[in-house]
Amino acid sequence: MSAPSQLSKHPHNNYFDFGAARQVPETHTWEGLYEHPLVDGGVGAAEDAVPVVDLRDPHAAEAVARASEQWGTFLLEGHGIPSELLARVEAGIASMFALPASEKMRAARQDGQSHGYGLPPIASYFPKTTRSEGYTLSPANLRAELRKMWPDAGEDYRHFCDVMEEFHRQMRLASDKLTVLFLAALGVAGVEAERKIVDTMSETVTMHLNWYPKCPDPKRTLGLATHTDSGFFTFVMQSHVSGMQLFRRGPDRWPGLVGVPPGALIVNISDLFQILTNGRFCSTYHRAVVNRDSTRVSVAYHLGPPAGVKVAPLREAVGCGKPAYRTVTWREYFLVRKEAFATGGSALQMVSLSPGDHKNHGDGADQISEISS
Numbered sequence: 001m002s003a004p005s006q007l008s009k010h011p012h013n014n015y016f017d018f019g020a021a022r023q024v025p026e027t028h029t030w031e032g033l034y035e036h037p038l039v040d041g042g043v044g045a046a047e048d049a050v051p052v053v054d055l056r057d058p059h060a061a062e063a064v065a066r067a068s069e070q071w072g073t074f075l076l077e078g079h080g081i082p083s084e085l086l087a088r089v090e091a092g093i094a095s096m097f098a099l100p101a102s103e104k105m106r107a108a109r110q111d112g113q114s115h116g117y118g119l120p121p122i123a124s125y126f127p128k129t130t131r132s133e134g135y136t137l138s139p140a141n142l143r144a145e146l147r148k149m150w151p152d153a154g155e156d157y158r159h160f161c162d163v164m165e166e167f168h169r170q171m172r173l174a175s176d177k178l179t180v181l182f183l184a185a186l187g188v189a190g191v192e193a194e195r196k197i198v199d200t201m202s203e204t205v206t207m208h209l210n211w212y213p214k215c216p217d218p219k220r221t222l223g224l225a226t227h228t229d230s231g232f233f234t235f236v237m238q239s240h241v242s243g244m245q246l247f248r249r250g251p252d253r254w255p256g257l258v259g260v261p262p263g264a265l266i267v268n269i270s271d272l273f274q275i276l277t278n279g280r281f282c283s284t285y286h287r288a289v290v291n292r293d294s295t296r297v298s299v300a301y302h303l304g305p306p307a308g309v310k311v312a313p314l315r316e317a318v319g320c321g322k323p324a325y326r327t328v329t330w331r332e333y334f335l336v337r338k339e340a341f342a343t344g345g346s347a348l349q350m351v352s353l354s355p356g357d358h359k360n361h362g363d364g365a366d367q368i369s370e371i372s373s
Ligand SMILES: C=C1C[C@]23C[C@@]1(O)CC[C@H]2[C@@]12CCC[C@@](C)(C(=O)O1)[C@H]2[C@@H]3C(=O)O
Pocket: 003, 004, 005, 006, 114, 120, 121, 122, 123, 136, 206, 208, 227, 228, 229, 230, 231, 300, 302
């Protein structure tokens, strides 16, 4: 099943030749990016080291719970995905984005479509354009989508499709293992209940490929605007070049994920998971910055339920308390988020049954400057 579409119009979806531009143009210049300080969020950093979880660790479920509650983001090691496969994915993505503009534009995202080449859906909610190109695909439509770029279906096409399908197979295995740990952490018992939730949580898989060309003046622009992911959870595989920053409150700051161990995957808890866990796991605002010396690629592997399935706080998470969120489908949630962007609010607050009463690090969307600018 494909991801729900949340697209209206894409005003920024014209091709911009980054290689030809010596400066960051006004259209790509973002204000207020450094209003909150950047801090070191790398492994081993003194204060803000992002947690690391090893899937092989016998205490991994507790580590997953702690990281999901306190950060909403962690680095995953021991996931079993061969590093040579990750290297082939990275090389394949880099070659795809290196195709001539005219070939890439054949796959351009059309109005109302959730798939295609171009900027990501949230781009249309911001007045400025990011320094990146993207391509949204689902495993089910991967061959048909990529055929638009490679109509002759030659060797490059077949090779890239094979690599991405193998990547998907391996990611599914890793995501199933991780989902079992999430459920153990939440106290969801019973094999049948578990199996059903595992399947539903990962029924909609969407891959978003990101390409961030190097930039002569990286501090003036962004690669990907500040956002939370909206599904259940997301894996991000990045090249050796760092670029993701997380937003943390108290005091407000941006830990940068620098020096991520090679092969580690970044895991981000997303909005529907915050709802499912009644606010126990938190969805974290993040953004991607660009780099002066190196072009960067990443793949975000988004997992979520079918678009029309109702998501409500789990009984196990509510306990004897009250549900903190109303029931919502992913399709509906996209509309709520669109309204939140239009009004400067927070989508999670808008579906909350007790607005204002949140521990979530990201609920102050209107206070992160580049969101409201
Ligand atoms: C399944 C999806 C999640 C996503 C919207 C989409 O339909 C396909 C692209 C995904 C992505 C990737 C970049 C950031 C993001 C916010 C965006 O605009 O497109 C996410 C979306 C999301 O998590 O809501």
